[in-house]
Amino acid sequence: MKLERLMKEKGVDAILITSLLNVRYFTDFTGTTGTALAVKDKRFFITDFRYVSQGKNEVEKNGFELICENISTLKKVGELLKEFEVKKIAIENQSVTLDQFKLFQSNFPEVEFVYLDDTFIKEREIKSEEEIEIIRESVKIAEVALEKTLPKIKIGIKEREIAAELEYQMRKLGASKASFDIIVASNERSALPHGVASEKLVEEGFLTIDYGCFYKGYASDITRTFYIGDNPTQKHLEIYEIVKEANERAIKVVKAGITVHELDAIARDFIKERGYGEYFGHGLGHGFGLQIHEYPGISFKAENKVLKEGMIITIEPGIYLPDFGGVRIEDDILVTKNSCEILTTLDKKFKKIK
Ligand SMILES: [Mn+2]
Known part of the structure; x- marks a missing residue:
């Protein structure tokens, strides 16, 4: 048809x-x-x-x-x-x-x-019921895998070892593979928005993990940032809370009918108001499905279009301070007629891992 x-x-x-x-x-x-x-x-x-x-x-x-x-x-x-x-x-x-x-x-x-x-x-922008069910499962697998990986994270472990553990757990839970090269970025590397896991050893500071899996062909895409150690500075706490609030404010307004530029601006203007506008250089999010990046782009740079029921998008604001560290919090969202359904359920509270 x-x-x-x-x-x-x-x-x-x-x-x-x-x-x-x-x-x-x-x-x-x-x-x-x-x-x-x-x-x-x-x-x-x-x-x-x-x-x-x-x-x-x-x-x-x-x-x-x-x-x-x-x-x-x-x-x-x-x-x-x-x-x-x-x-x-x-x-x-x-x-x-x-x-x-x-x-x-x-x-x-x-x-x-x-x-x-x-x-x-x-x-492929608008997902069928069947595709939505598969993506739900893909997100769930990724979430359980992170929960199983968290106890292994500590100062001194290699970023790559965390990525390997995550991928192992996702595959064990039924995923075919990771949906992209897993990002594990410790301390000042967390200021790199695409800090693919390296040989670096985890040290005190932020740790950003951006990952997902393919399940029955469909992707998931999640980011959480943790604080490793016991002594976050005021700045760590401050930028974490701003990013978290930007993520939550944007999610609150997602529904069929809002444009991608309006949605992007909700998070971006808030981060700007708090004085960190220049440190949020990428778009707010993107659609995903069979590919990790699909339409629509949720960004001031993307073609402006209206969100429709059945689209699945990410909301992932971030603040990246060079030589200090960065925070990104990314959720997967299903657009519905009057609001949205948040597919990711992992906690977003500032979390210290010692
Ligand atoms: Mn993403």
């Missing part, structure tokens, strides 16, 4: 889906080699012999006819385009390489190419 509407919107008689992520979105195929083709009212899924039985189970219920092609997928696609007299085909120009495009041109010389641009990622 979606593909039919998209074909109409794009004015094409076929859509070729080549990125595995979108193949998965439209067909449910979870393997590593597969191409989907919508031609007029027919749906084909082309894979090689390794995926025939898996593919059948996954894609046929979604209306895709499986074709096993061991030599050349594109040759097969070309034959189908000819058979159905396709004149215009939409392709995923944002993920197709130049080499692939040249192959498209040589295998289907008679068709005109139309670019999908960001059509698919826009399609």
Whole structure:
């Protein structure tokens, strides 16, 4: 149904889906080699012999006819385009390489190419009930994993060891892997918004952990900042409370109908008022799903759009003071008609780990 509407919107008689992520979105195929083709009212899924039985189970219920092609997928696609007299085909120009495009041109010389641009990622903005349930589970796995990891965190442990433990726990709980390189940033490294876990030993000061997992293909994305040691300064307490309040103020106003610029400004203006505006350089959040960063961007830098029911976004304000340390608190939020549901449940109170 979606593909039919998209074909109409794009004015094409076929859509070729080549990125595995979108193949998965439209067909449910979870393997590593597969191409989907919508031609007029027919749906084909082309894979090689390794995926025939898996593919059948996954894609046929979604209306895709499986074709096993061991030599050349594109040759097969070309034959189908000819058979159905396709004149215009939409392709995923944002993920197709130049080499692939040249192959498209040589295998289907008679068709005109139309670019999908960001059509698919826009399609994925609003999550279905089924996707929401999976993301809920993804968030839960990540949360339990952090709870199991916390007792191991102490002064002297390597950042990478914390990241390894977190990933181990997430996988043990059913995740396929971490949803990105886990960020574990101790003391002055916590001032780096993307301080991927390093060889550094944890020392007294802030410790920021930004992580998540993939579960059934869907991401989670959570950040918590802790204080390691027993003697936080006034400044540590102050910036922590500002970030926490910015996070809470923003979450309070999330609902269908608010624009991403309005939402970003709620947190940003508050941090500015408290004198730390220049230390919050990134956007307030982002959508996520099959990818860790999807639409909408919740940022003054992003295209301004209105939040809709069923979007899942992060809210993650931060303050980063060079050579001192930083705080970020990130929650995962489901936008509902009149407010939102906070999917993350981990505590946000200033927490000292000794
Ligand atoms: Mn994030």
